[in-house]
Amino acid sequence: MTAEQTTRKNGSRDTAAVVRLPRRPARPADGDLRERLGEFRALLVISLLMTESVNEEQILELAASSAPGLGPWRVEGYGFTDGQWCPGPGRGAGAPAGLTRQLAGLGSAGGPVDLPGRPWAQAYPLRGVGGLLGHLVASCEEELPAEQRFLIQVIAQQTGVAVSNARLHARERATAAELAATNEALAETVTSLQRSMDIHQRLTRVAVSGEGQPGIAKALHELTGMPVAIEDRYGNLTAWAGPGQPDPYPKESFAKREHLLRRLMRAGTPTRDGERLILLASPRTDVMGVLALIDPGRRADHADLVALEHGATVLSMELARLRGIADAELRLSRDLVHDLLAGTDDESALTRAEALEYDLRRPHRVVIVEGKGRARAHDALLSAVRRAMRQARQDGLFENWSGNVAVVTAGQTDWEQLRRAIMSDLGG
Amino acid sequence: MTGPVPSGIGEIGLVPGSHVCAFYRGDADRDRLLSGYLGAGLTAGDKCVCVVDSADTAKLLGSLPGACGEPGPYTGQLDIHLPESTYLAGGEFTTSDMLTFWTEGMAKAEVEGYSFCRLVGEMTWALRDAPGVEHLVSYESELNRVTSSYPVVVLCLYDLDRFSGEVVVNIVKTHPQVLIQGILVENPYYIGPDEFLRSAPESPLPAAPRSASA
Numbered sequence A: 001m002t003a004e005q006t007t008r009k010n011g012s013r014d015t016a017a018v019v020r021l022p023r024r025p026a027r028p029a030d031g032d033l034r035e036r037l038g039e040f041r042a043l044l045v046i047s048l049l050m051t052e053s054v055n056e057e058q059i060l061e062l063a064a065s066s067a068p069g070l071g072p073w074r075v076e077g078y079g080f081t082d083g084q085w086c087p088g089p090g091r092g093a094g095a096p097a098g099l100t101r102q103l104a105g106l107g108s109a110g111g112p113v114d115l116p117g118r119p120w121a122q123a124y125p126l127r128g129v130g131g132l133l134g135h136l137v138a139s140c141e142e143e144l145p146a147e148q149r150f151l152i153q154v155i156a157q158q159t160g161v162a163v164s165n166a167r168l169h170a171r172e173r174a175t176a177a178e179l180a181a182t183n184e185a186l187a188e189t190v191t192s193l194q195r196s197m198d199i200h201q202r203l204t205r206v207a208v209s210g211e212g213q214p215g216i217a218k219a220l221h222e223l224t225g226m227p228v229a230i231e232d233r234y235g236n237l238t239a240w241a242g243p244g245q246p247d248p249y250p251k252e253s254f255a256k257r258e259h260l261l262r263r264l265m266r267a268g269t270p271t272r273d274g275e276r277l278i279l280l281a282s283p284r285t286d287v288m289g290v291l292a293l294i295d296p297g298r299r300a301d302h303a304d305l306v307a308l309e310h311g312a313t314v315l316s317m318e319l320a321r322l323r324g325i326a327d328a329e330l331r332l333s334r335d336l337v338h339d340l341l342a343g344t345d346d347e348s349a350l351t352r353a354e355a356l357e358y359d360l361r362r363p364h365r366v367v368i369v370e371g372k373g374r375a376r377a378h379d380a381l382l383s384a385v386r387r388a389m390r391q392a393r394q395d396g397l398f399e400n401w402s403g404n405v406a407v408v409t410a411g412q413t414d415w416e417q418l419r420r421a422i423m424s425d426l427g428g
Numbered sequence B: 001m002t003g004p005v006p007s008g009i010g011e012i013g014l015v016p017g018s019h020v021c022a023f024y025r026g027d028a029d030r031d032r033l034l035s036g037y038l039g040a041g042l043t044a045g046d047k048c049v050c051v052v053d054s055a056d057t058a059k060l061l062g063s064l065p066g067a068c069g070e071p072g073p074y075t076g077q078l079d080i081h082l083p084e085s086t087y088l089a090g091g092e093f094t095t096s097d098m099l100t101f102w103t104e105g106m107a108k109a110e111v112e113g114y115s116f117c118r119l120v121g122e123m124t125w126a127l128r129d130a131p132g133v134e135h136l137v138s139y140e141s142e143l144n145r146v147t148s149s150y151p152v153v154v155l156c157l158y159d160l161d162r163f164s165g166e167v168v169v170n171i172v173k174t175h176p177q178v179l180i181q182g183i184l185v186e187n188p189y190y191i192g193p194d195e196f197l198r199s200a201p202e203s204p205l206p207a208a209p210r211s212a213s214a
Helices: A030-052 A056-070 A099-106 A147-209 A212-224 A253-268 A302-344 A346-353 A378-391 A416-427 B026-044 B055-061 B097-113 B123-127 B133-147 B165-174 B191-197
Strands: A072-081 A086-087 A120-128 A131-140 A226-232 A235-240 A271-273 A276-281 A289-294 A365-370 A397-401 A402-411 B019-024 B046-051 B077-083 B117-122 B150-161 B179-180 B184-186
Touching: A030 A147, A030 B165, A030 B179, A030 B184, A056 A072, A056 A147, A056 B165, A072 A099, A072 A120, A072 B026, A086 B026, A099 A120, A099 A131, A131 A147, A147 A212, A147 A302, A212 A226, A212 A235, A212 A289, A212 A302, A235 B179, A253 A271, A253 A276, A271 A365, A276 A302, A289 A302, A289 A416, A302 A346, A302 A402, A365 A416, A378 A397, A378 A416, B019 B133, B019 B165, B026 B046, B026 B055, B026 B117, B026 B150, B046 B097, B055 B077, B097 B117, B097 B133, B117 B123, B123 B133, B123 B150, B133 B150, B133 B165, B150 B165
Parallel strands: B019 B150, B019 B179, B046 B077, B046 B117, B117 B150
Antiparallel strands: A072 A086, A072 A131, A120 A131, A226 A235, A226 A289, A271 A276, A276 A289, A365 A402, A397 A402, B179 B184
16 A cells, blocks of 8 residues: 555644555665664554553653654653643643643644744644543654654554553542442441341340340350440449459449449440440439440450440340339338238238248237437338348338338347347448 | 574573563563573573672572572572673773673683573663663664674563663664563564664663662
């Protein structure tokens, strides 16, 4: 095929792609021809290098820096369709004055451009998969022959393809990275959900199995791997699971404990207190217990906190159940004493005593304990009597009775010693 | 020996007298080329002479297994040099001194009984700011004259991350063969030493290095 130069009318800026092939020299000198062919080999290598690169900056630099090896021309820079300008080696950072406007007017055809101080300057389109990416702007101190212009055109074409590929690759990598991140987040969510389900199932099993506070502590320890303590509102240890149980168990002062409880009530969430992460178990407004994870290394993660919160809920239910039983027993006991003293419904009294696991079929006596103003509240006197009887290893039924306390008991005891014990409990 | 010899790089064979320019990216790629090329030479019983640009690389090559599979170091089959004692001996680069280094090395190998030589040079030394490095391209051109006269293959290693496109173009022009991405690109139109020196008698090193850290 005869090489020919395709030209367009001077001054026209049509958008048709123009491919300029070098004119066939009439009788090319053998040396010149071999030099041209050598340059094409070099172009092939440059093209291979561009193709293997996924770094746009590297591709542009390679194309621009190869120019001096191919001819007397230089790459002024690259103007992209988004208005960005990438300067060639040794050129200023900004685009030459008026060039961006000229490039915008050239479209995908390319063509001559006016550059201050450059007798010859031409913009060559950079084409990629998605169309025009921009232009390579080359300049020279003199008009270039067709062979040299052809070389620049090939360089520009290869640069465009390589840049396009690099951008596609970058987008693909970004998409892949985004997908990987999404997958990772999804996997984390699944893991977190799975652990939450494990926590829920394990603690629910404890709640319905009647394992009590030791069971709750053990389950929480197994779920978190950390030692677990359950305390009553006064700081007394009621259950422990895991290694390192202190002996004796430390107890804070009353004031310090109250301060801590107030802080926990305000927070309402797991709160760090030294080496422990603690949470209140308070089914209503009153504090019934405290659940603590012993975490000196501060390694508790989100799932551990979820387990602690869930554990506190289960503990609240357990404590509420125990409180309910105690309240019911007390109420039943009081009603029973009242009915016995009133002398009504003997058969029913026997049945209710059996429900309280109290043997009412023994001979009993009734003891009335008068407070005589020593107790500020009836319940205080009742509690003092109850404790004194327990210390004396005597069972019985108790009830407030017209400002005093009535005791129904089958036991034989030293009543004077009992009196002194009650007096001592009430502060003399 | 006239037929191609295994290059040790993929399935590529090299005919005696080959002067190949190999482009690579980064140390791992370089080490792969060096190990393959020299390993094949050691296995074949060739005399191997290499100039590498760091003591670490020299140490790595010292552990290559020898002709009989014995572990290195060698007793004469593999000579490892650094630029300070070769390309830049005396503090500057001169084409004639370096060509003498290679020819003397090949003559010595013949005396030692080797029938074939395998030479390799890591060219990053040329990125240093040393006198004479501007003659790199003319040296590469002159080296073609030497290799055509000996039973030898020569590999010149150029790091694409460190040499500019201009150097790449000129190196391609002066090498009969270019190895890139595992492909051997023949260049029957390469510019021979006489022509190159006639067209560019004062040919400078075509461009400043991209990275001036070496």
